[in-house]
Amino acid sequence: MSQAPESTTRSIVATNEAPRAIGPYSQGVRAGNLLFTSGQIALDPETQQVVTGGIAEQTTQVFANLKAILEAGGSSFSQVVKATVFLKNFDDFAAMNAIYADHLAAAGSQPPARTTVEVSRLPKDVLVEIDLVAIVTAD
Structure with a gap:
């Protein structure tokens, strides 16, 4: 007979350094020793507006939001x-x-698993959205 698994601690992660959620979701959720980010688009956290420019500028902003x-x-x-x-x-x-490589596949690092797909449309008509799952290293 197997035992029921221990309850996993779940907490919401929020920061003013990333855009506020534009729907009924959290910026991130920590469950045990894992952190799940919501998909981030190229919103400036101060203005809540899409950054100007193309894919390079948008991807750079997405990674700034994810880092926060x-x-x-x-x-x-x-x-x-x-x-x-x-x-x-x-x-x-x-x-x-x-x-992406500058942030997640730097020389000597172990890059994460990844899925990349083309979609017909993203929120606010941005060019890219990225979400991450990471191990929590600090409390």
Whole structure:
């Protein structure tokens, strides 16, 4: 007879350094030693507006938002184990991937597992959305 699993601690992660949620969801959720971020788009946290520019500028802002949520939840890019990337146009893959590599696949690091898909539309008509799962390294 197996025992019921122990209850996992679940807590909401929120920071003013990332955009406020634009719907009924949290910026991040910590469950046990894992942190799940909501998908981040290229919103400036101060203005809640999409940053100007193309895929490079948008991807850079997405990673700034993700970094803020990871840090607020006690983690970092080096602890990411899974990434999901949604692109409006797969022709933007190389430009997005170069910025992605700077954050999640630096020389000597172990890059996370990843799924990348092209989608027909993203919130606020942005070009990219990314969510992460990371190990929590601090309390």
